[in-house]
Amino acid sequence: MPGGRLTDEDRRHIATGLAEGLGYAEIGRRLERPASTIMREVTRNGGPDDYRADLAHESTRHRARRHKQAQPPAPPIPDSGYGRDPQAVQDFTESFTDLLVQQGLPRMEARVLTCLHITDSGALTAADLVARLRVSPASVSHAVAFLEQQGMLRRERVPGERRERYVIDDEIWLRNLIASLQMSNALAAASQRAAEILGATTPAGARFESSAELLLLVSEAFRQAMEQWRQTLAARSAGLE
Structure with missing residues (x-):
């Protein structure tokens, strides 16, 4: 099933694709999976x-069994007095984590990001994350460093203390889009340069020129979406004042 876990049949297709000399992207397209x-x-x-x-299939089953045995059940998610259904929250936590993993985020980073998302304050210390996820401090540290680099969270000092806490806010996906926009712009510029070098009338040059046109359209769509979201946040903030 596209988007779910790889099956034995999927792995046979991967092995066949590798034997044929196919790249990860082409194999992924055939299986409807990310490269x-x-x-x-x-x-x-x-x-x-x-x-x-x-x-590969047997190794994955072995890792899954080992992981299941090593990981104790996660503690209940505090509902902050809102009367939430704990099981519904837990089910959503797992499904949202899986969704982030399917989008290419490593699992530990996905777990940390989900944990922050479902926390009403949107802020947790490293100790909080270690306790809630039941993982090592090193795992949390590595995950936080990755997410911070991607602009998906930020650090701030706990008022009156030396500890830091990790925070997400309404602009988390905006910052992620900005990073995507920068990459899209870089690829568009490189594609335009390639078209000039190879010649826009040649097959290779035309391919790069077409890619540049698409990437520029994507960049413009990103810019418009970000501007609209900034206006929405500004209007929302003004309404609360």
């Missing part, structure tokens, strides 16, 4: 030269 999913699957199971579907 990052294929890359992680192959990398953790011997690499492109030694990947075997049967061994």
Whole structure:
């Protein structure tokens, strides 16, 4: 099932694609999966030269069993007195984490981000995250560093204390879009340069020129969406004053 966990049949298709010399992106398109999913699957199971579907499937089952045994049940999520259904919150937490993983976010980073999202304050310390996720401080530290680099959270000092806490806000996805916009602009500029070097009338040059046109359209759509969202936030803030 596209978007779900890889099946034994998926892994056989991956092995066949590697044998045919296909790249991760092409294999991913055939399976309707992100290229990052294929890359992680192959990398953790011997690499492109030694990947075997049967061994990969068995290894994944073994890791799943080990992970299930090693991970105690997560503690209940505090509902801050809002009378929420704890099971519904827990089910959503797991499904939202899986969704972020399907979008290419590493699982620990996805768990940290989800934990912050479902917290009413949107802010937790490292100790809070360790306690709620039941993972090591090092795991939290690495995940936070990655998310901060991607602009998906920020650090702030706990008032009156030396500790830091990690915070998300209404602009989390805006900052993520800004990072995507910067990458899109860089790719568009590189594609335009390639078209000039290769010649826009040649097949390769025309391909790059077409790519540049699409990327510029995407960049413009990003800019418009971000401006509209800023206006929405400003209007919302003004309404609360």
